[in-house]
Amino acid sequence: MDYQKKYDQWVKHEYFDEKIREELLEIKENYEEIEDRFYKDLEFGTAGLRGKIGAGTNRMNVYIIARATQGLADFIVKKGKAYMNRGVVIAYDSRHFSKEFAKKAALVLAGNHVKAYLFEDLRPTPELSFAVRRLSTASGIVITASHNPREYNGYKVYWEEGSQILEDVASAITENIKLIEDFSIIKEMDEEEAIQKGLLEIIGKDMDDEYIEKVKGLSLREDIDKEINIVYTPLNGTGNIPVRRVLKERGFKNVTVVPEQEKPDPDFTTVGYPNPEDVKAFKYAQNLGKKIHADLLIATDPDCDRLAAMIKNEKDEYIALNGNQTGALFIQYILEAKEENKTLKENSYIVKSIVTGDLGKTIAKDYGVKTYEALTGFKNICGIVNEFEKSGNHDFVFGYEESIGYVAGTFVRDKDAVISSMLLCEAAAYYKKQGKTLLDVLEEVYKKHGYYQEKLISLVLEGIEGKNRIDRMMKIYRDTYPTEIGDSKLAKYIDYQKQVSFDFLKEKEELIDIPVSNVLKFIFDDGSWYAVRPSGTEPKIKIYLYTKGDTLEISQEKIKNMEKIIMKRLEEIE
Incomplete structure (x- = not known):
């Protein structure tokens, strides 16, 4: 049935209510809109x-x-x-x-x-x-x-x-x-x-009480500074009550909520695009933080499964952490605490997505903890946990992806910003008692393991034409991609849709044991890599850039070169 016939059916069928009919009659001469709604x-x-x-x-x-x-x-x-x-x-x-x-x-x-x-x-x-x-x-x-x-x-x-x-x-x-x-x-x-x-x-209420008790049970340390000054914004979503409750019951005394973003607001009037991954979502939190000299700003998205943070530096500026950095800090804090508490096991493991950076994996390896990789999305990350649970001989510690989603424990099988909020505040409070901020800890991690840098680029291409162009980009880029970026040469190319990995150094192709997904990954001989994939939930094509260098400047310069070459190639595809 073509889109015009579907439109006519919705307008005429008695099953559909009067409001739907009125809404559709308002666009009866807007054929482009009718097509978009019914194609x-x-x-x-x-x-x-x-x-x-x-x-x-x-x-x-x-x-x-x-x-x-x-x-x-x-x-x-x-x-x-x-x-x-x-x-x-x-x-x-x-x-x-x-x-x-x-x-x-x-x-x-x-x-x-x-x-x-x-x-x-x-x-x-x-x-x-x-x-x-x-x-x-x-x-x-x-x-x-x-x-x-x-x-x-x-x-x-x-x-x-x-x-x-x-x-x-x-x-x-x-x-x-x-x-x-x-x-x-x-x-x-x-x-x-x-x-x-x-x-x-x-x-x-009964379900709330049980859930909050389980979250508090994931706490790792009591020797923390519970006076740490925290600003929290739920971005007018569902996090307001549970996040504030768990922080209060953990003993944090100075948690201030952004008043304009405290109550539910379906229009997200103060923020427009309620994505805490975008630093613009922190505008109100930063203003409040400066007024009360907050150490830490945290934000949860409207359904409270993702968490973002900003940390005050020595110049009293707030620096945003991206998902890779926050994930690495979680892994450092959790594994360090578990090792001290003697609760780290030989079969402990973490899970990350294939487009998440390798710093967390490097830290885990340093603690003797194995990292497993899954396709993007917590259904896949927790899918590994589900499989290992059947055998009963694996100890899940932490799962995360670069898009600010994290989970610890096994009572939730999805990313969880209530758990993440509690653990991040606990980590910040622990390091504050030692005279350090999370930024200081991140710098220590970089000095030990190398300066990992990352950048996510999202090309928004809406509507039918946008979808078709994304399809063309993936199809053409799959066969025509850069093999050199500066001094870096392509070492490995992975096509998750074809489930193959080609090693350019060994000139050898291998099958990979990860489910089919429309993702391309390119790994260079200096350890830098990038991935290209269409978003599964938004009209976007995403490009994930990752580099590693002996200094921050070297790593950042590599990112610039990578972005310039890759984006030029993609934008050539009309």
């Missing part, structure tokens, strides 16, 4: 759904939520009564329509006689992961678009281990969704009836 169905992948809010098949709305949930319910029903009774737990963030989408999902599940547990109010995404494991549900859903702009919302699905679904489950759900051509066949139960029949249960 495809919003794709359900291993990251679930994510898109702009609005009417249409390529938008987030209650009908698309209902159809996705029917697809999930059909998958669970096929697994049998035991899975249906175990049910699905649902959480949601502070975005527009999150509550409505969450309730719609719950009532569709109930309509299919699959039990739904719905959080009473906003909750951080990692608590959803915890609740899946704690309640032993078959699945979990969280309504969030993470750090996307306010126009977006999303729908992420978790499986029984508490981690996001992998390709096998996602494919099965996708096939079920494709079979639903008529929205009116979707089953749904009235809320009151669902509660009476025990198919909808509201959860809240």
